[in-house]
Amino acid sequence: MMSPLRHLLLAAPLVICSNAGLAADKSFAIHIPAQPLPAALESLAQQTGIKPFLVNDVAQGKNSQAVNGQYSAREALTKLLAGTGLSYAFSSDDAVIIKAPDNGSNASTLPVVKVMGEAVQDVNDPYNKSYTVTNSSIATKTDTPIMETPLSIQVVPRAVLKDQQAFRIQDAVKNVSGVQQRDNDGYDNFLVRGFDLGRLTFRNGIRIPLVNLDFANIQQVEVLKGPASILFGRIEPGGMINAVTKRPQEEAYYSLEQRFGSYDFYRTEASATGALTDDKSLLYRFDLSYLDKNSYRDFVLNDRIFIAPSLTWRPSDSTEFNLSLDYFDEDRAFDTGQPAIGKNIGQLPINRQFAGQPGLVDNFESHVIDFNWSHKFNDQWQIRNGVVATFLNEDWNEIYSWVLNNDNRTVDRFSWFGGRNTNSQSVYLDLNGKFDTFGIKHNILIGGDYYSLEQAGTATDQFVDSIDVFNPVFPNLDVNALRNGPKGFNSVEESSWYGIYFQDQITLWDKLHILGGGRWDITTSGSGFSGTSLADAQVNFSDIEKNKFSPRVGILYQPWHWLSVYGNYVESIGAGNGGVSRTGTPFEPETAEQYEVGFKTELFDSRITSTVAFFHLTKDNILTPDPINPNFRIATGRARSQGIEVDISGKITDELSLIGTYAWTDTKILQDNNGNQGNRLPLVALNSGSLWLKYDFQQAFLKGFSFGAGVFAADKRFGDSANSFSDGAYARVDMMAAYKFNIGPTRLTTQVNVNNVTDTEYFLLQGNRAQNLPAEPLTVIGSIRLEY
CATH class of the missing domain: 2.40.170.20 (TonB-dependent receptor, beta-barrel domain)
Structure with missing residues (x-):
């Protein structure tokens, strides 16, 4: 028997206009403790007016992260869903669809709903196919939207690494402007903005001199352009690869x-x-x-x-x-x-x-x-x-x-x-x-x-x-x-x-x-x-x-x-x-x-x-x-x-x-x-x-x-x-x-x-x-x- 939430979803327009993000970008004072995900999404709806659909079908048995502070609905959803494997897409100005990962697991077949807009997914989701990463901490050591950071940051996500079968740093950074590889006796070494990085790469923001990386446990590769010594100590001025x-x-x-x-x-x-x-x-x-x-x-x-x-x-x-x-x-x-x-x-x-x-x-x-x-x-x-x-x-x-x-x-x-x-x-x-x-x-x-x-x-x-x-x-x-x-x-x-x-x-x-x-x-x-x-x-x-x-x-x-x-x-x-x-x-x-x-x-x-x-x-x-x-x-x-x-x-x-x-x-x-x-x-x-x-x-x-x-x-x-x-x-x-x-x-x-x-x-x-x-x-x- 079809759930009331699915009836509600089917009543939503089939074609959604691209301005479906205006309310989603408005800032709210949000206070949601870590709790079962359905309850957390209900609390988000009460605090922002955003209506989540398909919640009970995919959210049962999952727990949310705590979200406290001044956030837009998009930012709060990203934090709530972190680690759950779920994604979301706004279907109208005040409605959002919570979606299960496309992992082949007995998913129900739903009527086609055309959604204009990029679904924001947990970057740690192994099935995430998105080429877009919206947040990075490499420039500020805080989880800040890239759009709000006055520095040049590029991120090569796991989806690109998979599609190109990357297994070395050089396979990733070929997708970033201003980064060029140099031969350096088998060590990982690159030039950023014209200057040699000196056989130095970073792992989770920490320098690892001369140590080559294997991509078996790499989620994504970040490049911060320009001098980065304010947070990371002595470093070449072209930038850093993390x-x-x-x-x-x-x-x-x-x-x-x-x-x-x-x-x-x-x-x-x-x-x-x-x-x-x-x-x-x-x-x-x-x-x-x-x-x-x-x-x-x-x-x-x-x-x-x-x-x-x-x-x-x-x-x-x-x-x-x-x-x-x-x-x-x-x-x-x-x-x-x-x-x-x-x-x-x-x-x-x-x-x-x-x-x-x-x-x-x-x-x-x-x-x-x-x-x-x-x-x-x-x-x-x-x-x-x-x-x-x-x-x-x-x-x-x-x-x-x-x-x-x-x-x-x-x-x-x-x-x-x-x-x-x-x-x-x-x-x-x-x-x-x-x-x-x-x-x-x-x-x-x-x-x-x-x-x-x-x-x-x-x-x-x-x-x-x-x-x-x-x-x-x-x-x-x-x-x-x-x-x-x-x-x-x-x-x-x-x-x-x-x-x-x-x-x-x-x-x-x-x-x-x-x-x-x-x-x-x-x-x-x-x-x-x-x-x-x-x-x-x-x-x-x-x-x-x-x-x-x-x-x-x-x-x-x-x-x-x-x-x-x-x-x-x-x-x-x-x-x-x-x-x-x-x-x-x-x-x-x-x-x-x-x-x-x-x-x-x-x-x-x-x-x-x-x-x-x-x-x-x-x-x-x-x-x-x-x-x-x-x-x-x-x-x-x-x-x-x-x-x-x-x-x-x-x-x-x-x-x-x-x-x-x-x-x-x-x-x-x-x-x-x-x-x-x-x-x-x-x-x-x-x-x-x-x-x-x-x-x-x-x-x-x-x-x-x-x-x-x-x-x-x-x-x-x-x-x-x-x-x-x-x-x-x-x-x-x-x-x-x-x-x-x-x-x-x-x-x-x-x-x-x-x-x-x-x-x-x-x-x-x-x-x-x-x-x-x-x-x-x-x-x-x-x-x-x-x-x-």
Whole structure:
């Protein structure tokens, strides 16, 4: 028998006009404790006048999160439904449909109701197909709508990662404007707004130096553009890349996926999550992956295992504890690519590798331990505290090309056998509060953090036989003798800092948002080197202390809910400049300054979101040769990057999703003692962009099929600061097709991705003439995924 709620739904109009979000965006004082979801939705209806439909059909047995404070109905619904797997869509000015996830589980067939507007879903829902993310905490450490944040933020959600079968950071950030990958000896490393991030990525807002990420437990990837040191300490000024991990969920979910593809590519992923107790106060998650692949490059292979268990304990509605562990063990062959010959690259077969020593692999073993907790004192105030420790052990077994000789055909090679230990610790404490003063809303953050890094590495380093790149003949080498040779490289590095920061997000008239804050850093960094022993490197250690205040100011005006106009000014302290000058004095740290203006939109009832930004960014204290003694360096270099960036994502129709980018990045070396003044910064394309489209068929006989295609393009990039060689412009085409169907309560997805369909040749540059890695040619990856 049809329920009264369904009768009410059928009485709703079949075609809803696009202004169905006006009341939904009005702000209300909402106070709803955590409770059974049907009761929470009834309370929301009483407090806002919004009428939820289909509640009893899908909400029974689920619990809501607590919602307290000043929120729009949209924001309150998003918080109430977090973790339930349910989504919603406004069907009129004051009515909303609560919808069950499309997970194949005995769902009732309902009459077709056409809803104009994007359904807002829990980002942690594994079945979420949306390309749109409306909130992010990466810029402010508070859960703030992106439309109200006066900074440029892009988020690549899980739906895009699935559609493109991403399993590396580089697979995700190709969908973000102004981000370009560089080859960096197998480490994750990127340039944002023209500046190198220095092998540094973030995991849940915490830096994890040198540790590569596996995507088995990654929910989404966020990119914050521009200097971010006010909340995250010393960091390169272009921005930061943050990977958000999957969290334990209340609802049980299990998945198993097998991928297979070109060049003996095999990858297995398994996930499980759910509640360990009847009251759902203790939740668990377990993610695992195994990767085994060869390469289009000679002698190159990759073997990896990744394990990531996590627990969440909620002893009360106001307190939460989280503990997670990432274990990563990888063997990979070192590959330095090809040398530039004259002004160009690409005169050699892309498979040709010049290490020439099969069986040599590096090993990387890392552990990341993350513990954090939070407590809400009341509806307005909460405290957050966390401790993260990373441990990385590297074992190097390498022979690589070092320099191309003047004959433009023989390359000198270098051996490198040894290892390095890198340990880091991060601690943070944040207090967040919301209050009003004379009608002005405040969302303040007061916090502090501590970070320390210790590195110690030692290696044998000596030249070995040269190779003719056009006719390579690899001599037999005594690898054991090289491995046991004298340790000519011995290095220690240490850095630490304490930071205290404050921030206030001020809202006036619900339209004007002002962000103000600053950070005081006390930093210490130092290094020591010796050509004889690690002990001597410790003796030669020297460090420098630097204190700096970095302000950040931003303003955003939102005249209508679909448009925001913003600007910001930021100063920062950088992460670079290890070592000492000619006089034995440690280098001053790099600093940066940015001006940025732009606008953001949420069009077609929030179906399509976009950001357009113009920025001007300068970086100072870059190391450059000492004019008195060029064998030493001084921190007087200066560079500038300015440009325009465009990002757009969302749904054009219910069937067609897109994510697109464009960046014009104009870089220039302003001050340099190498004769490079006036040149462009290396590795950065003047123009770059991408467009990815996916179509989900809804017709009865094609329902379940999806097809996607995209193009990723970049202009010419110079390979070094001298601009002595370059890689030409390229455009790469990727495609995918998938079919989803249900077997009882289980969803089965089969998918195939073809990357670089046209077999376009281009290179990942490293910044020197000898080492330029050919990008992947045409590759095919298929997969079968079971979800329950």
